[in-house]
Amino acid sequence: MAVGGPLFLLLWLFSAGVLLSCEASIHDYGGRRFAVKGNAFVLQGGREGLYASAPSPNSSAPASGNSFIRFEKITFRRPKEAAAKQKNTGTVKAIIFEVEDRKNIGGSAYGGQRAICCTADLANLGACTQGTIIYRHSDHSPDWPQVLSASFKGSNPEASLPSKTIQITRTGMYNLYFIFCDPSLEGIEIQGKTIWKNPTGYLPGSMRPLMKFYGLVSFAFLMLGICWFSQHARFWTEMMPLQNCITLVIALGMIETTLWYFEYAELNHTGIRPKDITFWAVTFGAVKRTVSRVLVLIVSMGYGVVRPTVGGLTSKVTLLGGTFFGASEILGLVENVGTVSDVSGKPRLFLALPVGVLDAFFIIWIFTSLSKTLKRLQVSDLLSYAFLLHSACSSSFTQTWEAVSG
Numbered sequence: 001m002a003v004g005g006p007l008f009l010l011l012w013l014f015s016a017g018v019l020l021s022c023e024a025s026i027h028d029y030g031g032r033r034f035a036v037k038g039n040a041f042v043l044q045g046g047r048e049g050l051y052a053s054a055p056s057p058n059s060s061a062p063a064s065g066n067s068f069i070r071f072e073k074i075t076f077r078r079p080k081e082a083a084a085k086q087k088n089t090g091t092v093k094a095i096i097f098e099v100e101d102r103k104n105i106g107g108s109a110y111g112g113q114r115a116i117c118c119t120a121d122l123a124n125l126g127a128c129t130q131g132t133i134i135y136r137h138s139d140h141s142p143d144w145p146q147v148l149s150a151s152f153k154g155s156n157p158e159a160s161l162p163s164k165t166i167q168i169t170r171t172g173m174y175n176l177y178f179i180f181c182d183p184s185l186e187g188i189e190i191q192g193k194t195i196w197k198n199p200t201g202y203l204p205g206s207m208r209p210l211m212k213f214y215g216l217v218s219f220a221f222l223m224l225g226i227c228w229f230s231q232h233a234r235f236w237t238e239m240m241p242l243q244n245c246i247t248l249v250i251a252l253g254m255i256e257t258t259l260w261y262f263e264y265a266e267l268n269h270t271g272i273r274p275k276d277i278t279f280w281a282v283t284f285g286a287v288k289r290t291v292s293r294v295l296v297l298i299v300s301m302g303y304g305v306v307r308p309t310v311g312g313l314t315s316k317v318t319l320l321g322g323t324f325f326g327a328s329e330i331l332g333l334v335e336n337v338g339t340v341s342d343v344s345g346k347p348r349l350f351l352a353l354p355v356g357v358l359d360a361f362f363i364i365w366i367f368t369s370l371s372k373t374l375k376r377l378q379v380s381d382l383l384s385y386a387f388l389l390h391s392a393c394s395s396s397f398t399q400t401w402e403a404v405s406g
Contacts, residue, residue: 049205
């Protein structure tokens with residue numbers, strides 16, 4: 001209990017932080033800053049799979065069949081001190097490109113390190129103008145990549161991108177980056193949002209099949225639950241504790257898949273990921289995975305087969321289950337709550353490692369315990385066979401003795 005208390009307190013504090021900082025399918029950039037990438041300052045605005053649609057400027061409903069990326073009130077703000085010192089004009093660009101055209105962004109003079117902003121060597125070769133962003137038009141469409149510009153004028157601390165809707169006419173994975181090359185603009189912040197929409201709604205390309213998948217799985221769980229629960233109610237006086245645990249796992253699976261379906265349906269319809277539904281879907285999923293693993297582990301130890309309790313290993317099983325639940329819950333929150341872009345970041349890879357290690361520990365312990373249980377069963381079978389053989393021999397000897405004595 002001394003270990004479980006701080007663990008769950010830390011988990012709930014982390015969950016609260018994730019929920020408060022969550023975003024939506026509508027990418028909101030409030031207060032985000034640029035990071036240095038090579039000789040440029042870069043901020044990733046989104047990365048999503050979008051399906052093609054025919055241009056239709058009057059179609060903005062969630063299921064209108066129109067696919068687009070819309071910029072709304074994108075404003076860049078630099079510190080007032082920096083704005084007062086520099087009277088020149090600095091420019092921030094928004095570049096949208098399909099992943100197949102990523103090599104058209106940036107360049108190198110002599111096959112060396114690739115630069116996003118034009119260097120002196122490239123300028124001497126006449127390839128670009130020094131200090132500007134390097135990009136070339138796509139081989140598939142001369143209109144791509146799409147580039148929008150916002151310029152600071154004089155001492156004005158703000159610059160804004162024009163509000164624009166970019167129609168998507170080719171299916172692919174699209175990237176949005178905000179980039180500037182002028183070091184004097186370092187420290188600027190971005191405000192505003194972009195809206196990414198597919199023909200059937202706001203779900204990103206990678207999430208689009210998941211809504212149908214969870215709908216089918218939740219229906220399958222419903223059918224399984226009806227069959228199982230009816231038999232459970234019919235024979236409830238004869239149920240073993242293990243069967244009650246199986247009932248719990250089925251109920252958790254039914255709730256989890258239903259929550260995921262409604263979560264994706266809400267995101268697809270409104271463009272905003274419902275953080276409450278996502279949180280509970282992740283939580284029920286983590287509980288289900290923990291209970292199912294612990295259930296398999298205690299059965300492999302012989303619980304309900306050759307022993308009535310787990311014995312002195314209860315605390316160790318509880319500790320492993322609680323740790324796995326905490327790691328799985330945190331990973332699920334980071335991976336799903338507020339996550340819209342089709343991209344896996346470093347935090348996800350870092351948090352997936354403990355879950356993988358704990359899963360491996362579960363597997364090793366399960367097979368080790370199962371081997372021991374099978375050996376006990378083999379010894380028990382041999383003893384039973386020996387007892388039966390002894391009983392048969394004793395009975396045969398008794399009958400023979402009685403026949404001779406008679």
